[in-house]
Structures are given as structure tokens and as C-alpha cells.
Amino acid sequence: MGHHRSHSTESQPERLCLFRLSAIGDCCNIVPIVRTLQTHRPETRLTWVMGQTEASLLGDLDGVEIITHEKNNGTGTLRRQLGSRRFDVLMLMQVALRAGLASRAVRAPVRLGFDRSRSRDGHGLFINRRIPPLTPGHVTDGFFGFCEAMGVRDRTLRWDIPIPKAAHDAVDRLVCPHDTAAPPLLVLSPCSSDRFRNFRNWPAERYACVARHAAVHHGLQVVLTGGNSEIERAYGHSIERELGKYSNVPVPNLNLIGQTDLKTLFALIQRATAVIAPDSGPVHMAVAAGTPAIGLYATSNPNRTGPVLGRNWVVNAYPEAVRRFLRRDVDAIRWGRRVRDPGAMELITPSMVTERLDQLMATPVGERLSR
Numbered sequence: 001m002g003h004h005r006s007h008s009t010e011s012q013p014e015r016l017c018l019f020r021l022s023a024i025g026d027c028c029n030i031v032p033i034v035r036t037l038q039t040h041r042p043e044t045r046l047t048w049v050m051g052q053t054e055a056s057l058l059g060d061l062d063g064v065e066i067i068t069h070e071k072n073n074g075t076g077t078l079r080r081q082l083g084s085r086r087f088d089v090l091m092l093m094q095v096a097l098r099a100g101l102a103s104r105a106v107r108a109p110v111r112l113g114f115d116r117s118r119s120r121d122g123h124g125l126f127i128n129r130r131i132p133p134l135t136p137g138h139v140t141d142g143f144f145g146f147c148e149a150m151g152v153r154d155r156t157l158r159w160d161i162p163i164p165k166a167a168h169d170a171v172d173r174l175v176c177p178h179d180t181a182a183p184p185l186l187v188l189s190p191c192s193s194d195r196f197r198n199f200r201n202w203p204a205e206r207y208a209c210v211a212r213h214a215a216v217h218h219g220l221q222v223v224l225t226g227g228n229s230e231i232e233r234a235y236g237h238s239i240e241r242e243l244g245k246y247s248n249v250p251v252p253n254l255n256l257i258g259q260t261d262l263k264t265l266f267a268l269i270q271r272a273t274a275v276i277a278p279d280s281g282p283v284h285m286a287v288a289a290g291t292p293a294i295g296l297y298a299t300s301n302p303n304r305t306g307p308v309l310g311r312n313w314v315v316n317a318y319p320e321a322v323r324r325f326l327r328r329d330v331d332a333i334r335w336g337r338r339v340r341d342p343g344a345m346e347l348i349t350p351s352m353v354t355e356r357l358d359q360l361m362a363t364p365v366g367e368r369l370s371r
Contacts, residue, residue: 013088013110013150016044019103020093021051021069023193024262024281027058028159028288029140029308030093036147036156038063047087049078049106057262057285060162071098078105091146092127095119100126112149118142136335140308157308159288163270167263171271174256174264175223183252185272186211186220186357187291190239191232192280200278202296202345204235208242208251209350210276210357215251217354218361220273222251225265225282228258274313274360276353278345283307292368294356298344304336310369313356317347 016037020030027050037044047065050058055068069078082105090108092100095118103111103126113119113127115134131145144155176182190207192200214220224239226232236257243251260268262285269275269282270289277283278296284307286293292310295302298317306314319330321344326333360368 012041013044015085015087016041016046016089016091017087017106017108018046018048018091018093019099019106021049021071021096021099021102022054022094024054024057025284025305026094026139027054028161028281028284030143031058031061031159031161031288032140032155032157032308033093033143033147034061034064035158035160036144036152036154037150039156040147040152040154041150049102053262057266058161060164062160062162069102071102075102075105078102082106089150092123093143093146095121095123097121112146114142115145136304138303138308139305161266161288163263163267167261167267170260170264171267174259175221175254175268175271183219183221185268186214186218186222187225187269187272187275187277187282187286188222188239189225189275189277189280189282190235191226191229192278199299199340199342199344200280201235202278202348204238205242206348206350206353207239207276208245210353211239211243211253212246212249212251213350213354214357215253216249218357222253223268223272224253224255224257225260225268226257232257274357276357279305287369290369292360294353294360296345296348296353298347299339299341301330301336313360313368315348315352315356317344317352320347 020027049067049069052068052070055066059066067081087108089110090106092103092113095114100123110129111127112129113123115130131149134141134145188207211222224236236255240255243253266285266289269286269291272291275282275286275291275293279300283293283295287307287309292313293307295306295314297314298321301318302314302316321339322328322330325339325341
């Protein structure tokens with residue numbers, strides 16, 4: 001597949017396969033690409049190959065056939081799932097080598113991938129067309145490049161992720177019924193996924209400080225969320241312990257770490273006033289749920305990986321982290337470069353976060369997620 005062209009496949013393919021296995025945040029950001037294709041290419045039948053975890057949130061999107069593939073499974077498993085079917089176009093929307101290797105199971109004459117500047121991990125070996133080159137921008141701009149290669153330039157920023165009644169019922173049970181005069185919720189999702197030299201987590205005592213401010217000044221009930229890993233459970237206990245030190249003013253908080261599946265978490269986020277989290281899936285789940293996210297960014301550039309809407313609420317210490325730890329200015333480094341230093345997140349102070357929360361609470365609800 002050595003010959004690559006930037007290709008506009010303006011005709012309407014009958015069968016199109018989107019290929020993006022992970023992660024939760026990126027998959028949430030691909031839902032508007034699905035909605036855009038459904039709006040402007042309504043005759044095209046869409047199939048999306050994604051990971052099992054991601055499918056637990058997005059597996060029931062209307063109008064899309066979902067096929068799940070676990071990263072540890074070989075290509076043969078996926079080949080058996082796909083059977084004899086063929087597609088007109090494959091959109092390989094993930095550059096990781098494992099995604100490229102797995103995508104070989106998808107039979108399609110047009111294999112559309114990223115432009116050269118976004119390619120790595122042998123991505124070019126698995127494609128024969130490229131999306132148009134893009135100036136540095138948000139990850140989602142790259143995803144929309146796949147629509148542009150299909151001749152679709154309008155963007156439909158719509159998610160409509162289905163939430164089953166069971167998920168709403170679970171939130172009623174865990175927090176309180178939707179129709180009661182309960183205090184508004186602030187979701188704190190303190191941990192990003194555990195990856196090598198990730199350094200995106202913020203100190204527990206600072207989360208506690210913000211939680212106390214949210215309760216005292218805004219009457220918010222703080223709900224801690226996260227997965228069931230040891231580090232996440234330990235983080236939750238640390239925040240609770242820190243909150244316990246404010247015995248003069250009890251902070252209403254609820255620790256649901258390890259207690260929600262992704263649909264329930266999504267329903268909870270949809271009900272919340274705001275989400276506070278580092279660069280992680282819940283930031284993007286929040287936007288998909290119509291809830292503003294106060295993202296805490298120091299090791300990654302929010303203009304590349306921040307929330308698609310309401311980016312004005314992000315606390316952005318990335319330029320300072322680049323100066324401090326890379327000794328450069330942001331415009332002098334490669335776009336998207338991460339700051340891999342455990343001290344970077346400490347550049348974000350509690351007052352920077354509470355200031356954003358105060359501004360958000362003073363903004364009319366209907367204006368909180370403007371671009």
C-alpha cells in the first residue's frame with residue numbers, strides 16, 4: 001500500500017467502516033463525526049469497530065452497527081466477526097500499531113487514514129488514502145478531516161448517546177431521586193487512566209480544598225467518581241480523609257469510585273452542574289452529556305485535547321509547564337508534545353480552579369457550553 005494520495009471520495013459509499021478502538025474520550029469525540037455522516041450521507045450504512053469498554057458506553061448508538069474488538073485478541077477473531085462482508089471505505093481513525101494491525105481484518109478498497117504529520121507507528125502501512133493535511137488543531141479537527149475527505153464540510157456537533165432507564169435508576173439510588181429538592185451535584189473525577197509516565201493526577205488535598213469551596217460557597221454536593229483500580233480507590237479515600245479535616249463545616253460528599261458502570265457515570269454527569277477532572281475520558285463524556293467540564297491541564301495542551309465545547313472553563317497551566325520543565329515557549333515545541341514531569345500538575349493551585357467554578361456558577365446555564 002505504498003502509494004498514498006490525499007483523496008476526496010465525494011461519492012456516497014454504501015458501506016463505511018469506522019475503526020477506532022479506544023479510548024473513551026476519543027471515542028466520545030468521534031460521535032459527532034458519526035452524526036455528521038448520518039446527516040450528510042444518510043444512505044451510507046455505518047459500522048464502527050471499537051473496544052469492549054468503549055462499547056459499554058457507545059454500543060447502542062442509533063443507526064450504527066457496533067463490532068467490538070479487544071486489543072489482546074488477534075486479527076483472526078475480528079476477521080471471523082466480520083465474516084464475508086466488504087466495505088467501500090475504511091476510516092482508520094487510530095494511529096496505534098495495534099489498531100493498524102487489527103484493521104487488516106477489514107476488507108475495503110479505500111483505506112483512509114491520517115495525513116503524514118499525524119502518522120506514526122507504521123500507520124501508513126495500513127492505508128492507501130490520506131485525509132487532507134491539517135494545521136495544528138484539536139484532535140477532533142483531525143477526526144472531522146475524515147468527513148472532509150468524503151466531501152462533507154459541515155459539522156454536526158451532536159452526541160445523543162442513549163442512556164437506559166437502568167442507568168437513571170442507578171443514579172436515583174446512589175445519589176437521590178431526580179425529582180427531589182436535592183442539592184446540585186459537582187462530579188470530581190480525580191484520576192486519569194494509569195499509563196506509563198502519565199503524571200496527569202492532581203494532589204488529593206487540592207481536590208478537597210476545591211470540594212470544600214464548592215460546598216460552602218455554592219451549595220454543591222460533591223460526588224467522587226472513577227474506576228475500580230487500587231490507585232483510584234486510594235485517591236478517593238485520601239480526598240475523603242482531607243475533607244474530614246474540615247470538621248467545622250461538613251462537606252456533603254459521596255464516594256462512588258468503583259461503583260458505576262460507564263452508562264451510570266454518563267447519567268450522573270448529565271445530571272451534574274459541572275465536572276472537574278484532569279485530561280481524561282470524563283472531560284469528554286461531560287461535553288457529550290451537555291455538562292461543562294473544568295479540565296485541569298498542565299502536562300497536555302487543552303487546545304489539542306481539551307473539551308470540544310466550553311474550553312474557556314479549562315485551567316490551563318500547560319504554557320507555564322512547558323516553560324518550567326522544557327525550558328521553551330509553547331510555540332517553539334512540537335504541537336501536542338506532553339510535559340512528562342511529576343511536578344507539572346502542581347502548577348495548578350486550588351484558587352485557579354475555584355475561580356473557574358465561581359465564574360461558571362455566575363454564568364447562565366444556557367451559556368455555559370458555548371464554544
